[in-house]
Structure formats: structure tokens, C-alpha cells
Amino acid sequence: MRILIPRETRAGERRVAMVPSVVGKFTQIGCEVLVESGAGVHAYAPDSEYAAAGAHIIPSSDINIALEAADVIASVRPLEYTKARRVRAGAICVSFLSPAIDTDTIRALRDADATGLSFDLVPRISRAQSMDALTSQSLVTGYRAALVAADRLPRFFPLFMTAAGTIQPAKVLVLGAGVAGLQAIATAKRLGSRVSAYDVRPSSADEVKSMGGTFITLDLETLEGSGGYAREMTEERSARQRELLTPHIADSDAVITTAAVPGRTAPLLVTRAMVATMKPGSVVVDLASESGGNVEGSVAGEVIDLNGVTIWGGRDVASEMPVHASQLYAMNVFALISPSIDEGAISIDIDDEVYDGCVVVFNGEIRNEAAIAALGGA
Numbered sequence: 513m514r515i516l517i518p519r520e521t522r523a524g525e526r527r528v529a530m531v532p533s534v535v536g537k538f539t540q541i542g543c544e545v546l547v548e549s550g551a552g553v554h555a556y557a558p559d560s561e562y563a564a565a566g567a568h569i570i571p572s573s574d575i576n577i578a579l580e581a582a583d584v585i586a587s588v589r590p591l592e593y594t595k596a597r598r599v600r601a602g603a604i605c606v607s608f609l610s611p612a613i614d615t616d617t618i619r620a621l622r623d624a625d626a627t628g629l630s631f632d633l634v635p636r637i638s639r640a641q642s643m644d645a646l647t648s649q650s651l652v653t654g655y656r657a658a659l660v661a662a663d664r665l666p667r668f669f670p671l672f673m674t675a676a677g678t679i680q681p682a683k684v685l686v687l688g689a690g691v692a693g694l695q696a697i698a699t700a701k702r703l704g705s706r707v708s709a710y711d712v713r714p715s716s717a718d719e720v721k722s723m724g725g726t727f728i729t730l731d732l733e734t735l736e737g738s739g740g741y742a743r744e745m746t747e748e749r750s751a752r753q754r755e756l757l758t759p760h761i762a763d764s765d766a767v768i769t770t771a772a773v774p775g776r777t778a779p780l781l782v783t784r785a786m787v788a789t790m791k792p793g794s795v796v797v798d799l800a801s802e803s804g805g806n807v808e809g810s811v812a813g814e815v816i817d818l819n820g821v822t823i824w825g826g827r828d829v830a831s832e833m834p835v836h837a838s839q840l841y842a843m844n845v846f847a848l849i850s851p852s853i854d855e856g857a858i859s860i861d862i863d864d865e866v867y868d869g870c871v872v873v874f875n876g877e878i879r880n881e882a883a884i885a886a887l888g889g890a
Contacts, residue, residue, distance in 0.1 A: 513542065513543050513544065513583045513584070513853065513857055513858055514543070514544045514545075514546055514578075514581060514582045514583050514584070515530075515538055515543050515544070515545050515546065515582065515583065515584045515585075515586060515849075516546045516547075516548075516570075516578050516579065516582035516584070516585045516586070517529050517545070517546065517548065517551050517567075517586055517587070518548045518551065518575060518578075518579070518585065519548045519549075519550050519551040519572065519575075520554075520588055521589075521592065522589045524813075524827065524831060525554075525588060525589055525828060525831055526554035526828075526831040526834035527555060527588045527831055527834050527837050527838045527841060528551050528552040528554070528555045528588070528834075528838045528842075529586040529587050529588050529606075529838075529841060529842060529845055530545065530547065530562075530567075530586060530842050530845065531555065531557055531838050531839050531842045532552075532557055532561040532562050532564070532567070533839070533842075534839075534842040534843060534845070534846055535547075535562060535565035535567045536566060537846050537850070538846065538850075539566045541850060541853055541856075542853070542855060543853065543856065544568065545562075545566065545567040545568065546567065546568050546578050546582065547562045547567045547568070547569055547570065548569075548570050548572060548575050548578070549569050549570060549571050549572055550572070552838070554831075554834055555834040555835055555838040556834070556835055557838070575595075576595075576598055579595055580599070580600055581600070582600075582603060583602075583603060583604065583858055584603070584604045584605075584606065584849060584858060585599060585603065585604070585605045586605075586607070586849070587605070587606070587607045588607060588841060589607060589608060590605070590607045590608065590609045590610070590614045590617045590628075591605060591607070591617055592616075592617065593617055593619075593620050596616075596617045596620035596621055596624070597620040597623065597624060598624075599621070599626045601624060601626065601875075601876070602625065602626065602627070602875065603624070603627070604626070604627045604629065604849075604860065605621060605626060605627065605628045605629070606629045606631070606845060606848060606849065607630065607631070608630065608631050608632055609628050609629070609630035609631075609632065610630070610632055611630065611632075611633070611872050611882035611883035611886065612882045612883070612885070612886045613886075615883070615886050618872060618878065618883050618886075619887060621872075621873045621876075622873055622876050622877070622878055623876070625875055625876035626873065626875070626876065627860060627871065627873055627874050627875055628871070628872045628873040629848065629860075629871055630870050630871075630872050631643075631645035631646060631844065631848075631870070632646065632870075633869055633870040633871075633880070634646070634866065634869065634870045635865060635869035635870070637865070637866070639866065640866050640869075642843070642847035643844055643847040643848040643866065645840075645841055645844040645845075646691075647691045648837075648840035648843075649830045649837060649840070649841065650690065650691035650692040650695070651691055651692070651695050651840070652829070652830045652833050652836065652837045652840070653692050653695075653770075653799055653826065653829040654691065654692035654693060654694065654696040654699070654770065654799075655695050655696070655699050655833070656830075656832055657692065657696045657699075657768045657770070657797045657799050657826070657829070658695075658696045658699035658700040658703065658768065659699065660795075661684065661700065661768055661795050661797050661824075662700070662703050662705075662766075664766075664797075664815075664822050664824060665766050665793070665794070665795045666793045667679075667682060667765065667793065668681070668682065668704075669681065669682045669684075669700070669704045670682075670703060670704020670705065671704060681705050681706050682704075682705040682706070683705065683706050683708070683763060683764045683765050683766075684700045684705045684706065684708070684764065684765065684767075684768065685707075685708050685709070685710070685728075685760055685761060685766070685767045685768070686700070686707065686708070686709040686725065686767075686768045686769075686770065687709070687710055687711075687757070687768070687770065687771055687782070687806065688710075688711055688769060688770035688771035688772070688781075688806075689709050689710075689711035689713070689716035689719060689727075689770075690711075690770060690771075692770040693709060693711070693770040693771075694719055694720070696768045696770060697720060697723040697724065697725040698723040698724065700766075700768070701723060701724035701725065705765075706726075707723075707724060707725040708727070708728055708760065709725045709726070709727060709728065710727070710728040710730065710757065710760070711727075711771075712732075712734060712745065713734065714729075714734050717729075728760055730753060730756045730757070731756070732749060732752060732753055732756070733749065750779065750780065753781075754780075754782070754783060754786060757781070757782075757786070758789060761782060761786050761787075761789060761790060762786075762789035762790060764790065765791070765793075765795070766794065766795045766796070766797070767782065767795070767796045767797070768796075768797045768799070769781055769782060769796070769797070769798050769800060769806035769807055770799045770800065771800060771806050772800050772803060777804035778804040778806050779806065780804075780805070780806065780808060781806040781807070782796065782806060782807045782808065783808045784808045784809055787807070787808075787809075787821050787823065788818070788819055788821075790821050791821075792819070792821065793820060793821075794820075794821045794822070795821070795822045795824065796821060796822065796823045796824065797824045797826070798810040798826060799826045799829060800826070801825035801826050802826065802827055807823055807825075809823060810823050810824075810825040812826065812827040813825060813827030813828075848866075848870075852867075862874055
């Protein structure tokens with residue numbers, strides 16, 4: 513069975529779907545691993561390390577031939593249409609395939625009678641934890657967010673007691689206490705700041721406290737959704753939440769926003785008027801910029817100054833730490849694919865709740881409702 517790792521082509525993407533340390537895990541269960549030359553260069557994994565681990569290096573000039581011969585193609589971003597249309601019938605493509613956005617790729621996989629599995633859709637159940645790439649990459653982005661806040665803030669994070677006087681610790685507020693938020697809390701705390709956090713799910717309070725943060729309780733109804741996610745709120749509740757959060761934001765030196773609802777535009781948590789209440793020199797880090805933004809006016813990949821407050825819009829944040837982001841992702845790929853491999857052959861059990869949950873296209877049949885709707889019912 514051949515597993516192909518193509519080079520990522522999207523601008524700004526530095527991760528790779530396989531690292532040399534995971535190649536051996538696949539070869540031990542009877543797989544042949546093919547890696548496009550240069551696939552790991554931005555994650556500091558040269559071709560020589562892949563070859564030493566047992567992979568075959570494919571020159572880019574032969575990538576189309578490799579696509580047509582591969583049984584599994586693993587990538588971080590979905591294959592672009594021109595490559596997806598070349599995969600053979602029955603091949604399995606694994607990536608962050610967005611059912612509502614990557615319609616060209618989905619159409620190509622359908623027409624090729626291939627299968628597309630998306631890490632965006634892996635169900636949040638105990639058995640699938642090792643396959644949950646959303647969680648592993650959120651770990652990276654949360655850590656990175658705290659470092660960005662500390663780097664951009666023109667003052668110390670920790671408490672300093674000096675002969676010249678005492679420097680009080682920075683106050684950091686984290687909005688959203690999922691995996692990214694919790695990691696941001698833990699990292700900001702380790703850097704010495706005073707951290708508080710808010711989440712619409714009251715069950716997050718104990719997790720926030722376990723990371724060293726103080727949980728903010730607002731006089732609002734809870735919004736606990738299925739699968740551990742927060743569910744969408746009404747505009748009336750959203751406006752009231754912003755009103756109640758404003759004094760906490762005004763009192764903060766740095767605000768990190770991480771809130772997201774899967775498959776939907778990110779909720780607006782912080783308006784320009786709320787940012788205007790912050791002290792000059794304060795920093796706002798918006799990890800949700802790519803999906804619409806938690807902060808009004810934030811732009812993915814840009815740094816904006818709003819009356820002396822820095823707003824940093826996250827873009828490809830996990831790619832800013834490509835070494836460990838790729839290592840974690842590669843292990844997610846192995847965890848998702850390896851249970852379906854037997855004696856060097858792969859067979860996806862669509863009745864298994866894990867694969868039923870994350871499949872977008874199965875042997876040419878589009879099975880995801882969001883993808884069907886995006887393609888106009890095709």
C-alpha cells in the first residue's frame with residue numbers, strides 16, 4: 513500500500529503531513545511511504561531524513577504519476593483541484609477538508625470515485641482523541657498566541673521586585689476556553705502574568721482554574737453545545753455579553769480571543785468601542801481572524817493600530833511553529849489511517865462512527881450535508 517505525502521502549495525503553509533519519525537510507523541505495518549521532494553523543508557525535515565527513515569523521495573516532476581498510483585494521499589491543506597482530479601478510483605485523501613469551502617476539491621474527488629476524509633469533522637469521542645488534529649493544532653496556536661501577546665506588549669508579563677520599585681504583572685484576558693484558550697492561559701501564566709478567562713460554557717471554569725487562571729462569571733444563560741463545543745448565541749445575548757465583558761477588557765493589558773463555532777463565522781466578542789477602552793500600548797490577539805474574527809476590525813495576517821492598541825490578526829498560526837505542529841499532525845494521520853490497514857491493504861469501515869463522522873466523499877459519493885448544499889445538491 514502506497515502513502516503519498518505531497519508538498520504543501522498554499523502560501524504561508526509551512527507544515528507537512530508526515531515527519532521522518534512517523535515514516536517508520538507506517539513501514540512497520542506494510543506501507544510504502546512516498547514523499548515529494550522538499551515537502552518537509554519548511555518544517556526543517558530534509559529529504560535525507562525521510563530517506564533514512566525508509567521513505568522514497570519523489571521528484572516534483574513525477575508527482576502526477578505518484579498521485580495516480582497512491583492508495584492514500586495525506587496533506588495538511590486539501591489537494592487543489594488539478595491534483596485531486598488525478599487520484600485513482602478508491603484512493604483516500606486525508607486533510608483539513610472544509611465541506612462548505614473546498615468545493616472544487618470535493619467535486620474532483622467525487623468525479624474520481626475517490627474518498628475524502630476531513631480532520632475538521634473527526635468526532636470528539638474518547639476513541640478518536642489521538643486522531644483529533646483540530647485539538648493538536650489548537651495546542652500550537654494557543655501557545656503561540658500567548659507568545660505573540662508577550663512580544664507585542666511594551667511591558668513585562670511577570671512581577672518584578674527591584675531596588676527601583678515593584679513592577680506589577682501584566683493582566684491577560686483570554687476569551688474562549690477550548691484547547692487553544694487553555695493553552696494560552698497556561699503559557700501566559702508560565703510567563704508570569706495574571707490571567708483571567710471567560711467562556712460561555714460553565715463547565716470550563718474548573719479547566720481554567722487548573723491552568724492557573726481566574727474564571728469570569730457573567731450573569732447570562734449558558735451555551736453548552738454538543739461535542740464539547742459552544743453553540744451559537746442570539747444577537748441579543750451577544751450584545752449583553754459584550755456589555756458585561758467591557759470592564760474586564762478595559763482592565764486588561766492583553767486580550768487573547770480564541771472562540772469559534774465549527775462550520776460557522778466566528779462570533780464577534782470585542783467591538784472597536786470595547787478596544788477603545790483599553791490603555792494605549794495594550795495588545796489584542798485574535799486567533800479567529802481567518803474565520804471572520806472575534807475582534808471587530810481585525811484582519812488575518814495583519815497588525816493594526818487602533819488608537820494606540822495593537823490588534824494582531826492570526827493567519828496560519830500553527831504554521832509559525834511548523835516543527836511540532838507537523839509532528840503532532842503526522843501522529844494524527846497515523847492514528848486515523850492505521851486502524852484501517854490490514855496486511856498492507858486499507859479498507860475504510862463507513863459504519864464506524866469515527867469514519868462516518870469525518871468522511872466527506874466516499875468512493876465518489878458525497879455524504880456530507882454541508883458539502884452537498886455547497887455544491888447545490890450535486
